[in-house]
Amino acid sequence: MMDSPELIILDVGHGNCAVVRDTDGVIVIDCPLGVSLIETLECRSITEILHILISHSDADHIAGIINLLSNEDIKIHNVHINPDSIKKSDIWLDLRIALKDARKRSETKVSSELTTTKTGQFNIGSVNIEVLAPTPELILSGAGGTDLQKRRLTSNSISAVVGIVHDSHRVAILAADIDTVGFDNLSKEASSLSTDILVFPHHGGQPGSGDSKTFAQELCNLTKPKLIIFSIGRNRFKNPNTKIIEGARSSVPDAHILCTQLSKQCTATLPSSKPTHLNVLPAKGRISNSCCGGTISIKINGIRTTYESEIASHKEFIDKQVNTPICRKFLSTDKLV
Amino acid sequence: MTVTEAYNNKTIAIVDDDKELAEVTAWDVEEAGYKPFLLFEGKFQDVNELVSRIVNNAQGAVCDHRLINSGLANFYGAELVAALYDRKIPSLLITQYTDMDASFSIRKWRRKIPVLLNRDQADASSIAKGIEDCTSELRGNIPSTRKSYRTIVRITDIDEESHERVVDAFVPGWNPQKAVRFPASLVPEHLREKLKPNVRLFAHVNIGAEKSDDLYFEKFELAPEPDEDDGLT
Numbered sequence: 001m002m003d004s005p006e007l008i009i010l011d012v013g014h015g016n017c018a019v020v021r022d023t024d025g026v027i028v029i030d031c032p033l034g035v036s037l038i039e040t041l042e043c044r045s046i047t048e049i050l051h052i053l054i055s056h057s058d059a060d061h062i063a064g065i066i067n068l069l070s071n072e073d074i075k076i077h078n079v080h081i082n083p084d085s086i087k088k089s090d091i092w093l094d095l096r097i098a099l100k101d102a103r104k105r106s107e108t109k110v111s112s113e114l115t116t117t118k119t120g121q122f123n124i125g126s127v128n129i130e131v132l133a134p135t136p137e138l139i140l141s142g143a144g145g146t147d148l149q150k151r152r153l154t155s156n157s158i159s160a161v162v163g164i165v166h167d168s169h170r171v172a173i174l175a176a177d178i179d180t181v182g183f184d185n186l187s188k189e190a191s192s193l194s195t196d197i198l199v200f201p202h203h204g205g206q207p208g209s210g211d212s213k214t215f216a217q218e219l220c221n222l223t224k225p226k227l228i229i230f231s232i233g234r235n236r237f238k239n240p241n242t243k244i245i246e247g248a249r250s251s252v253p254d255a256h257i258l259c260t261q262l263s264k265q266c267t268a269t270l271p272s273s274k275p276t277h278l279n280v281l282p283a284k285g286r287i288s289n290s291c292c293g294g295t296i297s298i299k300i301n302g303i304r305t306t307y308e309s310e311i312a313s314h315k316e317f318i319d320k321q322v323n324t325p326i327c328r329k330f331l332s333t334d335k336l337v
Numbered sequence: 338m339t340v341t342e343a344y345n346n347k348t349i350a351i352v353d354d355d356k357e358l359a360e361v362t363a364w365d366v367e368e369a370g371y372k373p374f375l376l377f378e379g380k381f382q383d384v385n386e387l388v389s390r391i392v393n394n395a396q397g398a399v400c401d402h403r404l405i406n407s408g409l410a411n412f413y414g415a416e417l418v419a420a421l422y423d424r425k426i427p428s429l430l431i432t433q434y435t436d437m438d439a440s441f442s443i444r445k446w447r448r449k450i451p452v453l454l455n456r457d458q459a460d461a462s463s464i465a466k467g468i469e470d471c472t473s474e475l476r477g478n479i480p481s482t483r484k485s486y487r488t489i490v491r492i493t494d495i496d497e498e499s500h501e502r503v504v505d506a507f508v509p510g511w512n513p514q515k516a517v518r519f520p521a522s523l524v525p526e527h528l529r530e531k532l533k534p535n536v537r538l539f540a541h542v543n544i545g546a547e548k549s550d551d552l553y554f555e556k557f558e559l560a561p562e563p564d565e566d567d568g569l570t
Contacts, residue, residue: 035481035486059513063513066509066510067487091509092569095569097537097563099569100561100563101560110567110568287482
């Protein structure tokens with residue numbers, strides 16, 4: 001029996017994945033490559049998923065759904081995904097075949113719309129799920145089209161942004177890969193975006209054509225997170241971008257910044273000893289000692305949601321093991337003490 | 338307690354048709370804290386015959402892959418390691434032909450080969466760690482890189498290698514950008530005539546593997562054709 005709902009932000013390397021569970025079921029948001037997700041489900045004895053939400057069709061968000069759908073030990077009830085130009089690709093056909101197999105085995109249903117109109121339709125137990133972006137109008141244009149201001153839309157622009165709300169309090173925003181165009185549309189649509197936790201878009205990489213620092217400032221000004229998570233892979237890309245960190249710090253100087261894996265910008269060499277600061281959940285970087293924050297587990301409890309113990313152990317790890325932590329680069333001197 | 342003290346009551350068989358290489362491996366095995374038992378002579382016609390010889394003299398093995406060339410055995414080291422796996426004897430496979438053999442003659446037996454070492458990686462520490470990892474797997478602790486899950490295999494080509502049919506395919510749930518090769522003989526006989534480009538199969542694959550050389554395939558099934566009216570076209 002669960003004592004309180006749980007939000008798990010997984011260390012999947014470069015990619016995004018989150019699991020929300022409460023008494024009434026489990027929701028998975030994004031399915032990247034690798035086995036971290038399947039192992040996490042095994043670790044929590046989860047054999048049924050009520051909804052899988054796919055934010056957009058980039059491989060680091062979608063490729064792992066084929067493994068989940070094909071897995072005969074996991075029953076998946078519903079998959080929600082927006083259409084995209086990837087529909088013509090081989091991997092899209094692979095996905096359709098995996099969906100057909102899952103439908104025949106366990107009556108999995110698929111919905112080809114994941115827009116703001118779906119808010120409230122994925123609630124589980126006491127956890128409400130918001131779809132903050134994209135609007136149906138953006139999806140009608142789709143990747144390759146334009147928004148109402150005639151700006152070009154990419155797969156990232158139409159990323160689904162998901163809010164996790166408990167007891168009328170927004171605990172987290174999972175921002176997928178939303179870029180400057182998508183964010184501009186989102187900020188015009190939503191009345192409030194404040195949240196405790198922000199899983200920063202696009203792994204802290206370039207937000208499309210706009211200025212990275214300004215993007216981070218504007219996003220953090222609107223969301224005011226206490227915890228910012230960058231879901232990154234140590235060996236792929238140079239994330240998070242320094243300008244993003246600078247923008248976030250200037251907006252929310254007190255926020256705790258946590259990367260799932262150790263960026264090469266923070267330390268050129270990995271710790272030689274096994275990590276002791278991580279929880280028991282699977283984390284892709286664990287085997288190679290590449291974890292920084294690793295996989296994060298948050299007990300959801302409305303306005304009283306806390307993650308102080310995880311933050312404390314993460315801070316201690318950085319103190320002891322990380323030479324040039326980018327998360328502290330723009331901290332004012334008094335906060336470094 | 339040193340590593341040597343911990344393991345010095347265990348013997349590791351070294352199976353290699355090249356005496357000099359066998360002796361080099363023996364030094365590494367000794368440095369790793371084991372007693373070496375060298376097997377570089379003979380003519381083994383049956384894998385079980387060599388397995389019995391190893392089981393009677395050692396508690397683990399380090400096997401070269403290409404044993405056929407010089408006539409030490411008429412089977413590959415990969416088959417020997419797999420047979421030892423069935424007998425719960427921790428065994429490593431060593432080869433200097435990884436690029437040529439990993440996708441074919443080694444892939445056939447890869448599920449039962451927990452550790453594959455390139456010859457240039459084989460030293461005392463990699464051998465000690467390899468034996469430790471094998472022992473752990475044989476006790477049921479399967480690491481995430483070795484655990485198989487059902488997933489889709491998309492065929493891109495059918496070719497021939499060493500007079501046998503081989504399949505080139507993508508495992509999109511492992512890496513959608515990297516093709517892998519495996520022998521068609523891994524696929525059940527009744528499905529083999531259906532193998533052709535663009536056909537999808539389901540198979541159990543260790544999708545947590547880092548490198549394509551480490552992938553193994555088993556339990557193949559034919560995947561269904563997608564429905565034209567599934568709303569996703």
